[in-house]
Amino acid sequence: MPELPEVETIRHGLSELIGCKVGDIFRSDKKLRIGSTLDLSLLNHKILNKINRRARYLILDFSGEYSLIVHLGMSGSIVLNSKDSATKNKLAQNKIEAKKHTKHDHFICEFNNGARLVFNDPRRFGFIDLIYTQNLWQYKMLAKLGPEPLLAQFNAQYLAKKLCHKKTNIKTTMMDNEIVVGVGNIYINESLFASAISPLRSASSLTKDEIAKLVKNIKNILKKAIKLGGSSINDYVNHEGEKGNFQNNFKVYGNNGKKCLLCNDIITKIVQNGRSSFYCKNCQK
DNA sequence: AAGTAGTCCTGAGTGC
DNA sequence: TGCACTCAGGACTACT
Numbered sequence: 001m002p003e004l005p006e007v008e009t010i011r012h013g014l015s016e017l018i019g020c021k022v023g024d025i026f027r028s029d030k031k032l033r034i035g036s037t038l039d040l041s042l043l044n045h046k047i048l049n050k051i052n053r054r055a056r057y058l059i060l061d062f063s064g065e066y067s068l069i070v071h072l073g074m075s076g077s078i079v080l081n082s083k084d085s086a087t088k089n090k091l092a093q094n095k096i097e098a099k100k101h102t103k104h105d106h107f108i109c110e111f112n113n114g115a116r117l118v119f120n121d122p123r124r125f126g127f128i129d130l131i132y133t134q135n136l137w138q139y140k141m142l143a144k145l146g147p148e149p150l151l152a153q154f155n156a157q158y159l160a161k162k163l164c165h166k167k168t169n170i171k172t173t174m175m176d177n178e179i180v181v182g183v184g185n186i187y188i189n190e191s192l193f194a195s196a197i198s199p200l201r202s203a204s205s206l207t208k209d210e211i212a213k214l215v216k217n218i219k220n221i222l223k224k225a226i227k228l229g230g231s232s233i234n235d236y237v238n239h240e241g242e243k244g245n246f247q248n249n250f251k252v253y254g255n256n257g258k259k260c261l262l263c264n265d266i267i268t269k270i271v272q273n274g275r276s277s278f279y280c281k282n283c284q285k
Numbered sequence: 286a287a288g289t290a291g292t293c294c295t296g297a298g299t300g301c
Numbered sequence: 302t303g304c305a306c307t308c309a310g311g312a313c314t315a316c317t
Contacts, residue, residue, distance in 0.1 A: 003311095033293065033312085056311080074310050075295075104295090123294045125311065141312080168288065177312075185310070273289070275310070 002072040004056060004149070004182030005222055006230035006244060010078050011053045013239030014060075017080070017111055022046050022062065026108035030124065033073065038130040042066060043109065055145050055181035059136070067133045069141075073125025080239040081116040146180045149218055154180055156212040163203040163211065170206060171199035172273045174218075183218060186253050187225065189278050191218045193252045198284040199270075199277040224249065252278040 002010075022043045027036075046062035053059070058078070060068040070078065107119040107128050119128060131139060147153040159180075166173050173179060174188045183191070192199050194217040197210055206214070230244030237243055251261055256269035256278055265282040 031293095071311080073294090073312090121294095122296065123310090125294065166287095172288095175311090274291090276308095 002056065002076060002230070003184035003187055003225075004053075005187075005225035005246065006238075007053055007056050007058060007072065007182075008226050009230045009238050009244065010072075011051050011058055014051055014058075014078065014080060014117070017048050017113075017115055017117065018050060020048055020111040020113045020115065022048070023110040023112055024108075025110070026105075028106045030106055032106060032121070032124050032127040033071075034127045034129060036128060036130050038066070038132070040068075040107070040128070040130050042130065043068070048111070054142055055148075055177060056184075057142065061133055065133055067131055067136050069127075069129045069131065069139065070119065071126050071141075073121055073123065073127070075123040076119065076121035076126035077237050078239055079118045079120065079237065079241050081118060144178055146176075146178050149180050149183055149222055154215065154219075156208070156215050159215055160208060160211050163206060166203035168203055169199060169272055170197060170201050170203045170214075171277055172275075173203040174214075175275070180218075183222075185275050186250070187218065187221055189253045190221050190251060193279060193284060194221065196284055198281075199272060199279050252280065254278065 022045060025040055025043060027040050043062055043066060046066060049061045049064060051058065051060050056071060058070040058072075060070070062068065070076075072078070104120050104122040105118055106121055106124075107117075109117045111117070119126075129139075137143065147158065162179050163170075163173065171188055171192060174183055174191075175185065189199070191214060195210065195213045197206065197214060225244075225246040228245040228249070229238060229242070230246055252267050255267045258267050259265070260267055260280040260283060263280065263282045265280055267278055268281055270277050270279075
């Protein structure tokens with residue numbers, strides 16, 4: 001499932017499209033989580049100026065006029081099919097070819113350099129929305145977001161202020177996009193383990209030291225995941241159709257019933273607000 | 286106001 | 302083999 005490191009990996013991978021002009025566009029008639037505000041065909045002949053990421057949203061700016069906002073949801077992927085990557089990486093290209101005509105391709109955009117951007121999402125939790133760039137930061141889903149976890153604004157002092165009156169458990173709280181963005185289920189489970197904090201603790205019960213440790217570990221774990229190209233559980237592939245490698249570094253996520261790497265106790269799985277949490281009762285207090 | 290539960294969706298996994 | 306069922310999860314909406 002694409003979380004911040006996966007989206008960042010894709011953003012980086014798409015940068016070769018910057019400066020290219022849009023050719024043909026395909027849009028499936030399948031309903032995604034939300035429909036597009038503007039007609040996607042408005043992108044015809046526009047030039048891709050830049051690609052940004054905010055939280056888990058990819059934002060593609062076209063000619064300074066239109067912004068294409070992409071969220072990959074649970075099972076979404078963006079694959080770039082170009083002549084260059086075909087010669088560079090035959091295996092990845094084969095995977096792309098296999099995906100070329102699947103029923104879950106919802107948006108395909110061809111560029112004048114021969115590249116073909118394909119948005120595929122079997123479960124349709126993701127979406128693609130086209131809006132005017134001048135309205136970008138008023139966009140409903142971008143307007144109320146908390147700080148980026150890798151920027152200096154997300155620090156122990158900031159988090160302490162946010163947590164001091166929160167009665168909800170720390171795990172659910174840290175997945176709230178108004179507190180910090182892009183920290184999904186995998187990375188909060190791993191960060192709490194690294195910080196020796198139980199996911200059941202109320203957010204306001206954390207000490208200053210624990211908050212500092214948690215902030216540090218969230219940053220470190222996200223950075224490491226980006227370096228390894230994200231995590232692949234079932235669906236995630238990068239822009240070349242390849243899987244990430246961070247899943248091999250999971251210490252608790254999905255490891256219920258297995259031994260804790262630190263103390264040999266058994267990793268427990270619980271459900272908090274409908275989401276699975278994995279933790280070591282012995283190490284995480 | 287803050288916290289919780291329900292909702293959307295399909296494919297993988299499990300049990301019979 | 303094939304069917305029925307459960308589970309996964311981001312982020313919005315609706316309810317307590």
